[in-house]
Amino acid sequence: MTRIDFHSNVADKFNYTCRLIRKAHAANCKMVVYHQDRAYLQQLNEALWTLAEADFLPHVMLSDPLSAITPIILTHDERAACPHYELLINLTAAMPANFAQFQRMIEVISADEADKLAGRERYRLYQQQGYALTHSVAK
Template structure:
Protein backbone atom coordinates (compact mmCIF):
# COMPACT_ATOMS: atom_id res chain seq x y z
CA UNK A 1 0.00 0.00 0.00
CA UNK A 2 1.15 3.52 -0.76
CA UNK A 3 2.54 5.49 2.16
CA UNK A 4 1.14 9.04 2.25
CA UNK A 5 2.71 11.81 4.34
CA UNK A 6 1.39 15.35 4.69
CA UNK A 7 3.90 18.12 5.36
CA UNK A 8 1.92 21.19 6.36
CA UNK A 9 2.56 24.82 7.29
CA UNK A 10 5.26 25.03 4.61
CA UNK A 11 6.38 28.61 4.14
CA UNK A 12 7.90 28.19 0.65
CA UNK A 13 6.77 25.11 -1.30
CA UNK A 14 9.53 25.39 -3.90
CA UNK A 15 12.42 25.64 -1.43
CA UNK A 16 10.91 22.97 0.81
CA UNK A 17 10.50 20.66 -2.18
CA UNK A 18 14.15 21.15 -3.12
CA UNK A 19 15.11 20.03 0.39
CA UNK A 20 12.84 16.96 0.14
CA UNK A 21 14.24 16.10 -3.27
CA UNK A 22 17.84 16.38 -2.08
CA UNK A 23 17.07 14.12 0.89
CA UNK A 24 15.26 11.57 -1.29
CA UNK A 25 18.12 11.52 -3.79
CA UNK A 26 20.52 10.81 -0.93
CA UNK A 27 18.43 7.67 -0.37
CA UNK A 28 18.68 6.93 -4.12
CA UNK A 29 14.94 7.48 -4.74
CA UNK A 30 13.53 8.32 -8.12
CA UNK A 31 11.16 11.25 -7.77
CA UNK A 32 8.22 12.65 -9.66
CA UNK A 33 7.00 16.13 -8.69
CA UNK A 34 3.44 17.10 -9.55
CA UNK A 35 3.19 20.88 -9.87
CA UNK A 36 0.00 22.92 -9.73
CA UNK A 37 0.72 24.61 -13.07
CA UNK A 38 3.42 25.37 -15.62
CA UNK A 39 4.57 28.46 -13.71
CA UNK A 40 5.21 26.44 -10.55
CA UNK A 41 6.93 23.71 -12.59
CA UNK A 42 9.27 26.27 -14.16
CA UNK A 43 9.99 27.83 -10.75
CA UNK A 44 10.92 24.41 -9.36
CA UNK A 45 13.08 23.66 -12.39
CA UNK A 46 15.05 26.88 -11.84
CA UNK A 47 15.26 26.36 -8.08
CA UNK A 48 16.69 22.86 -8.49
CA UNK A 49 19.49 24.22 -10.69
CA UNK A 50 20.32 26.92 -8.13
CA UNK A 51 19.51 25.13 -4.87
CA UNK A 52 22.97 23.99 -3.83
CA UNK A 53 26.45 24.56 -5.15
CA UNK A 54 27.56 21.14 -3.86
CA UNK A 55 24.54 18.99 -4.82
CA UNK A 56 23.67 18.07 -8.38
CA UNK A 57 19.96 17.30 -8.66
CA UNK A 58 19.46 16.01 -12.23
CA UNK A 59 15.94 16.71 -13.40
CA UNK A 60 13.80 17.20 -16.49
CA UNK A 61 10.20 17.86 -17.40
CA UNK A 62 8.14 14.72 -18.08
CA UNK A 63 7.92 15.51 -21.79
CA UNK A 64 11.71 15.41 -22.15
CA UNK A 65 13.00 12.37 -24.10
CA UNK A 66 15.46 11.70 -21.24
CA UNK A 67 12.76 11.48 -18.56
CA UNK A 68 13.03 7.69 -18.21
CA UNK A 69 16.76 7.99 -17.48
CA UNK A 70 16.54 11.04 -15.19
CA UNK A 71 15.95 10.51 -11.46
CA UNK A 72 13.85 13.67 -10.91
CA UNK A 73 10.89 14.47 -13.13
CA UNK A 74 8.65 17.53 -12.95
CA UNK A 75 5.15 17.51 -14.43
CA UNK A 76 1.79 19.23 -14.25
CA UNK A 77 -0.23 16.07 -14.95
CA UNK A 78 0.10 12.36 -14.25
CA UNK A 79 -0.40 10.16 -17.29
CA UNK A 80 -1.13 6.48 -16.75
CA UNK A 81 2.37 5.36 -17.75
CA UNK A 82 5.23 6.87 -15.76
CA UNK A 83 8.93 6.00 -15.67
CA UNK A 84 9.27 6.39 -11.85
CA UNK A 85 7.21 4.99 -8.99
CA UNK A 86 9.34 5.50 -5.86
CA UNK A 87 8.20 8.92 -4.65
CA UNK A 88 5.57 11.42 -5.74
CA UNK A 89 5.82 14.92 -4.28
CA UNK A 90 2.46 16.62 -4.77
CA UNK A 91 2.57 20.42 -4.92
CA UNK A 92 -0.86 20.64 -6.56
CA UNK A 93 -4.16 21.15 -4.80
CA UNK A 94 -5.64 17.97 -6.28
CA UNK A 95 -5.61 14.30 -5.34
CA UNK A 96 -3.14 12.75 -7.78
CA UNK A 97 -4.65 10.34 -10.28
CA UNK A 98 -3.37 6.80 -9.78
CA UNK A 99 -1.41 7.76 -6.66
CA UNK A 100 -1.49 4.05 -5.76
CA UNK A 101 1.21 3.36 -8.36
CA UNK A 102 3.76 5.12 -6.12
CA UNK A 103 5.51 3.62 -3.12
CA UNK A 104 5.22 6.93 -1.29
CA UNK A 105 3.41 10.25 -1.72
CA UNK A 106 4.40 13.44 0.08
CA UNK A 107 1.76 16.15 0.06
CA UNK A 108 3.34 19.59 0.54
CA UNK A 109 0.83 22.03 2.05
CA UNK A 110 1.58 25.73 2.41
CA UNK A 111 0.45 28.17 5.07
CA UNK A 112 -2.11 29.71 2.69
CA UNK A 113 -5.71 28.97 3.74
CA UNK A 114 -6.86 27.79 0.29
CA UNK A 115 -3.96 25.34 0.07
CA UNK A 116 -4.55 24.15 3.64
CA UNK A 117 -8.28 23.63 2.97
CA UNK A 118 -7.58 21.57 -0.16
CA UNK A 119 -4.96 19.62 1.83
CA UNK A 120 -7.53 18.76 4.50
CA UNK A 121 -9.91 17.61 1.77
CA UNK A 122 -7.22 15.38 0.21
CA UNK A 123 -6.39 13.97 3.64
CA UNK A 124 -10.02 12.84 3.96
CA UNK A 125 -10.06 11.47 0.38
CA UNK A 126 -6.99 9.34 1.11
CA UNK A 127 -8.69 8.04 4.25
CA UNK A 128 -11.81 7.17 2.25
CA UNK A 129 -9.60 5.07 -0.03
CA UNK A 130 -8.22 3.11 2.92
CA UNK A 131 -4.95 5.00 3.29
CA UNK A 132 -3.82 6.16 6.72
CA UNK A 133 -1.84 9.33 5.98
CA UNK A 134 0.66 10.68 8.48
CA UNK A 135 1.05 14.38 9.25
CA UNK A 136 4.13 16.45 9.93
CA UNK A 137 4.24 20.18 10.60
CA UNK A 138 7.17 21.45 8.55
CA UNK A 139 10.12 23.03 10.28
CA UNK A 140 11.18 26.50 9.21
CA UNK A 141 14.89 25.68 9.09
Template sequence: MTRVDFHSQVSDKIHYACRLIRKARAANCQILVLSQDLAQAQSLDRALWSFSASDFLPHTLIEDPLATQSPIVISADQEAPSPHHDLLVNLSQSLPLQFQSFQRVIEIVSSEEQDANAGRQRFRLYQQQGIKPTHTVANAS
Protein backbone atom coordinates in the same frame (compact mmCIF):
# COMPACT_ATOMS: atom_id res chain seq x y z
CA MET B 1 0.02 -0.09 0.09
CA THR B 2 1.22 3.42 -0.62
CA ARG B 3 2.62 5.37 2.30
CA VAL B 4 1.33 8.97 2.42
CA ASP B 5 2.92 11.74 4.47
CA PHE B 6 1.60 15.29 4.75
CA HIS B 7 3.96 18.18 5.46
CA SER B 8 1.86 21.23 6.28
CA GLN B 9 2.27 24.92 7.05
CA VAL B 10 5.09 25.16 4.54
CA SER B 11 5.95 28.78 3.82
CA ASP B 12 7.86 28.15 0.55
CA LYS B 13 6.73 25.02 -1.28
CA ILE B 14 9.47 25.20 -3.93
CA HIS B 15 12.32 25.50 -1.42
CA TYR B 16 10.79 22.82 0.80
CA ALA B 17 10.41 20.50 -2.20
CA CYS B 18 14.06 21.04 -3.09
CA ARG B 19 15.10 19.98 0.42
CA LEU B 20 12.92 16.85 0.29
CA ILE B 21 14.13 15.96 -3.18
CA ARG B 22 17.78 16.29 -2.12
CA LYS B 23 17.13 14.01 0.87
CA ALA B 24 15.26 11.46 -1.27
CA ARG B 25 18.02 11.42 -3.88
CA ALA B 26 20.57 10.80 -1.13
CA ALA B 27 18.51 7.68 -0.37
CA ASN B 28 18.65 6.79 -4.09
CA CYS B 29 14.91 7.33 -4.71
CA GLN B 30 13.57 8.08 -8.13
CA ILE B 31 11.07 10.90 -7.91
CA LEU B 32 8.09 12.36 -9.71
CA VAL B 33 7.10 15.86 -8.64
CA LEU B 34 3.55 16.84 -9.52
CA SER B 35 3.14 20.61 -9.74
CA GLN B 36 -0.02 22.70 -9.72
CA ASP B 37 0.69 24.13 -13.17
CA LEU B 38 3.43 24.67 -15.74
CA ALA B 39 4.60 27.91 -14.09
CA GLN B 40 5.20 26.09 -10.79
CA ALA B 41 6.94 23.23 -12.64
CA GLN B 42 9.27 25.72 -14.31
CA SER B 43 9.95 27.46 -10.98
CA LEU B 44 10.93 24.15 -9.42
CA ASP B 45 13.08 23.33 -12.44
CA ARG B 46 15.01 26.59 -12.00
CA ALA B 47 15.25 26.17 -8.23
CA LEU B 48 16.71 22.67 -8.48
CA TRP B 49 19.54 23.96 -10.69
CA SER B 50 20.54 26.59 -8.14
CA PHE B 51 19.41 25.06 -4.85
CA SER B 52 22.76 23.74 -3.68
CA ALA B 53 26.29 24.49 -4.79
CA SER B 54 27.48 21.09 -3.56
CA ASP B 55 24.62 18.79 -4.68
CA PHE B 56 23.75 17.89 -8.25
CA LEU B 57 20.06 17.08 -8.56
CA PRO B 58 19.62 15.80 -12.12
CA HIS B 59 16.08 16.45 -13.27
CA THR B 60 13.91 17.27 -16.24
CA LEU B 61 10.35 18.11 -17.15
CA ILE B 62 8.23 15.12 -18.11
CA GLU B 63 7.91 16.32 -21.72
CA ASP B 64 11.66 15.96 -22.22
CA PRO B 65 12.73 12.87 -24.19
CA LEU B 66 15.26 12.11 -21.42
CA ALA B 67 12.56 11.92 -18.70
CA THR B 68 12.81 8.13 -18.50
CA GLN B 69 16.55 8.43 -17.78
CA SER B 70 16.36 11.24 -15.23
CA PRO B 71 16.00 10.30 -11.54
CA ILE B 72 13.85 13.41 -10.90
CA VAL B 73 10.95 14.24 -13.19
CA ILE B 74 8.68 17.26 -12.86
CA SER B 75 5.16 17.23 -14.29
CA ALA B 76 2.18 19.55 -14.34
CA ASP B 77 0.13 16.87 -16.13
CA GLN B 78 -1.83 14.58 -13.81
CA GLU B 79 -2.40 12.08 -16.60
CA ALA B 80 1.13 11.79 -17.97
CA PRO B 81 2.52 8.33 -17.21
CA SER B 82 5.33 8.45 -14.70
CA PRO B 83 8.66 6.82 -15.50
CA HIS B 84 9.22 6.38 -11.73
CA HIS B 85 7.25 4.82 -8.88
CA ASP B 86 9.40 5.26 -5.76
CA LEU B 87 8.32 8.69 -4.55
CA LEU B 88 5.66 11.18 -5.65
CA VAL B 89 6.04 14.69 -4.26
CA ASN B 90 2.72 16.49 -4.69
CA LEU B 91 2.78 20.28 -4.89
CA SER B 92 -0.63 20.46 -6.54
CA GLN B 93 -3.98 20.95 -4.84
CA SER B 94 -5.42 17.77 -6.36
CA LEU B 95 -5.31 14.14 -5.33
CA PRO B 96 -2.75 12.57 -7.69
CA LEU B 97 -4.57 10.24 -10.08
CA GLN B 98 -1.73 7.69 -10.07
CA PHE B 99 -0.81 7.83 -6.37
CA GLN B 100 -1.42 4.11 -5.81
CA SER B 101 1.38 3.21 -8.22
CA PHE B 102 3.95 4.85 -5.92
CA GLN B 103 5.61 3.39 -2.85
CA ARG B 104 5.38 6.75 -1.10
CA VAL B 105 3.62 10.08 -1.56
CA ILE B 106 4.66 13.29 0.18
CA GLU B 107 2.03 16.01 0.13
CA ILE B 108 3.45 19.51 0.60
CA VAL B 109 0.80 21.92 1.88
CA SER B 110 1.34 25.61 2.48
CA SER B 111 -0.25 27.75 5.17
CA GLU B 112 -2.30 29.64 2.55
CA GLU B 113 -6.00 29.08 3.19
CA GLN B 114 -6.90 27.67 -0.24
CA ASP B 115 -3.95 25.28 -0.25
CA ALA B 116 -4.57 24.21 3.37
CA ASN B 117 -8.24 23.50 2.61
CA ALA B 118 -7.30 21.47 -0.47
CA GLY B 119 -4.77 19.57 1.68
CA ARG B 120 -7.44 18.72 4.25
CA GLN B 121 -9.68 17.44 1.46
CA ARG B 122 -6.88 15.24 0.07
CA PHE B 123 -6.18 13.91 3.58
CA ARG B 124 -9.83 12.79 3.82
CA LEU B 125 -9.73 11.29 0.31
CA TYR B 126 -6.69 9.20 1.19
CA GLN B 127 -8.48 8.01 4.34
CA GLN B 128 -11.47 7.01 2.21
CA GLN B 129 -9.05 4.88 0.16
CA GLY B 130 -8.07 3.00 3.32
CA ILE B 131 -4.76 4.83 3.74
CA LYS B 132 -3.71 6.30 7.09
CA PRO B 133 -1.65 9.37 6.19
CA THR B 134 0.85 10.78 8.64
CA HIS B 135 1.06 14.51 9.32
CA THR B 136 4.06 16.67 10.09
CA VAL B 137 4.06 20.41 10.68
CA ALA B 138 7.01 21.81 8.74
CA ASN B 139 9.88 23.41 10.62
CA ALA B 140 11.66 26.42 9.19
CA SER B 141 10.25 25.84 5.72
Protein backbone atom coordinates in the same frame (compact mmCIF):
# COMPACT_ATOMS: atom_id res chain seq x y z
CA MET C 1 -0.93 0.32 -1.16
CA THR C 2 0.54 3.82 -1.40
CA ARG C 3 1.95 5.31 1.78
CA ILE C 4 0.93 8.98 2.04
CA ASP C 5 2.81 11.55 4.09
CA PHE C 6 1.40 15.02 4.74
CA HIS C 7 3.89 17.83 5.37
CA SER C 8 1.77 20.76 6.53
CA ASN C 9 2.07 24.37 7.62
CA VAL C 10 4.92 24.90 5.16
CA ALA C 11 5.81 28.61 5.21
CA ASP C 12 7.65 28.65 1.85
CA LYS C 13 6.37 25.78 -0.28
CA PHE C 14 8.81 26.40 -3.12
CA ASN C 15 11.99 26.31 -1.00
CA TYR C 16 10.63 23.48 1.14
CA THR C 17 10.04 21.44 -2.01
CA CYS C 18 13.60 22.06 -3.21
CA ARG C 19 14.98 20.84 0.13
CA LEU C 20 12.61 17.85 0.11
CA ILE C 21 13.78 16.86 -3.38
CA ARG C 22 17.42 17.19 -2.30
CA LYS C 23 16.78 15.03 0.78
CA ALA C 24 14.91 12.34 -1.18
CA HIS C 25 17.61 12.27 -3.85
CA ALA C 26 20.32 11.90 -1.17
CA ALA C 27 18.38 8.79 -0.03
CA ASN C 28 18.60 7.43 -3.62
CA CYS C 29 14.89 7.87 -4.16
CA LYS C 30 13.46 8.21 -7.66
CA MET C 31 10.65 10.73 -7.72
CA VAL C 32 8.04 12.53 -9.76
CA VAL C 33 7.14 16.09 -8.79
CA TYR C 34 3.65 17.12 -9.86
CA HIS C 35 2.28 20.63 -10.24
CA GLN C 36 -0.39 21.62 -12.76
CA ASP C 37 1.32 24.95 -13.61
CA ARG C 38 4.09 24.68 -16.22
CA ALA C 39 5.52 28.08 -15.23
CA TYR C 40 5.90 26.90 -11.62
CA LEU C 41 7.67 23.75 -12.81
CA GLN C 42 9.99 25.84 -14.98
CA GLN C 43 10.91 27.93 -11.92
CA LEU C 44 11.49 24.71 -9.96
CA ASN C 45 13.61 23.36 -12.82
CA GLU C 46 15.84 26.44 -12.70
CA ALA C 47 16.04 26.42 -8.89
CA LEU C 48 17.15 22.79 -8.81
CA TRP C 49 20.12 23.65 -11.05
CA THR C 50 21.23 26.43 -8.71
CA LEU C 51 20.17 25.12 -5.28
CA ALA C 52 23.73 24.57 -4.06
CA GLU C 53 27.03 24.28 -5.85
CA ALA C 54 27.85 21.04 -4.04
CA ASP C 55 24.55 19.38 -5.00
CA PHE C 56 23.77 17.86 -8.36
CA LEU C 57 20.09 17.05 -8.63
CA PRO C 58 19.58 15.31 -11.98
CA HIS C 59 16.12 16.26 -13.17
CA VAL C 60 14.16 16.75 -16.38
CA MET C 61 10.62 17.38 -17.48
CA LEU C 62 8.65 14.19 -18.12
CA SER C 63 8.56 14.93 -21.86
CA ASP C 64 12.38 14.96 -22.06
CA PRO C 65 13.92 11.96 -23.87
CA LEU C 66 16.19 11.38 -20.84
CA SER C 67 13.29 11.02 -18.40
CA ALA C 68 13.54 7.22 -18.47
CA ILE C 69 17.01 7.37 -16.91
CA THR C 70 16.65 10.49 -14.74
CA PRO C 71 15.77 10.09 -11.05
CA ILE C 72 13.87 13.39 -10.65
CA ILE C 73 10.98 14.02 -13.04
CA LEU C 74 8.91 17.23 -13.15
CA THR C 75 5.46 17.04 -14.70
CA HIS C 76 2.21 18.94 -15.08
CA ASP C 77 0.41 15.89 -16.53
CA GLU C 78 -1.04 13.76 -13.73
CA ARG C 79 -2.24 11.07 -16.14
CA ALA C 80 0.98 10.55 -18.09
CA ALA C 81 2.92 7.32 -17.78
CA CYS C 82 6.05 7.83 -15.69
CA PRO C 83 9.38 5.99 -15.95
CA HIS C 84 9.31 5.14 -12.23
CA TYR C 85 6.74 5.03 -9.44
CA GLU C 86 8.71 5.19 -6.21
CA LEU C 87 7.76 8.65 -4.88
CA LEU C 88 5.26 11.28 -5.98
CA ILE C 89 5.50 14.79 -4.55
CA ASN C 90 2.13 16.50 -4.97
CA LEU C 91 2.23 20.30 -4.97
CA THR C 92 -1.37 20.82 -6.05
CA ALA C 93 -4.63 21.31 -4.18
CA ALA C 94 -6.13 18.21 -5.80
CA MET C 95 -5.76 14.45 -5.51
CA PRO C 96 -3.55 13.31 -8.42
CA ALA C 97 -5.28 10.83 -10.71
CA ASN C 98 -2.39 8.36 -10.74
CA PHE C 99 -1.17 8.59 -7.12
CA ALA C 100 -2.12 4.96 -6.34
CA GLN C 101 0.55 3.74 -8.78
CA PHE C 102 3.28 5.14 -6.53
CA GLN C 103 4.80 3.39 -3.53
CA ARG C 104 4.76 6.66 -1.60
CA MET C 105 3.33 10.15 -1.99
CA ILE C 106 4.19 13.32 -0.11
CA GLU C 107 1.53 16.02 0.04
CA VAL C 108 3.13 19.43 0.66
CA ILE C 109 0.61 21.76 2.30
CA SER C 110 1.42 25.44 2.79
CA ALA C 111 0.32 27.73 5.61
CA ASP C 112 -2.19 29.33 3.19
CA GLU C 113 -5.75 28.82 4.44
CA ALA C 114 -7.12 27.60 1.08
CA ASP C 115 -4.25 25.11 0.75
CA LYS C 116 -4.87 23.89 4.32
CA LEU C 117 -8.57 23.31 3.63
CA ALA C 118 -7.85 21.42 0.41
CA GLY C 119 -5.21 19.36 2.24
CA ARG C 120 -7.61 18.45 5.03
CA GLU C 121 -10.19 17.34 2.49
CA ARG C 122 -7.66 15.13 0.68
CA TYR C 123 -6.52 13.71 4.03
CA ARG C 124 -10.12 12.68 4.80
CA LEU C 125 -10.58 11.15 1.35
CA TYR C 126 -7.37 9.10 1.60
CA GLN C 127 -8.29 8.05 5.14
CA GLN C 128 -11.75 6.90 4.02
CA GLN C 129 -10.09 4.81 1.30
CA GLY C 130 -7.88 3.07 3.87
CA TYR C 131 -4.49 4.54 2.95
CA ALA C 132 -1.68 4.57 5.52
CA LEU C 133 -1.24 8.24 6.44
CA THR C 134 1.38 10.14 8.38
CA HIS C 135 1.39 13.82 9.23
CA SER C 136 4.23 16.14 10.18
CA VAL C 137 4.14 19.88 10.75
CA ALA C 138 6.93 21.89 9.16
CA LYS C 139 9.07 23.92 11.49
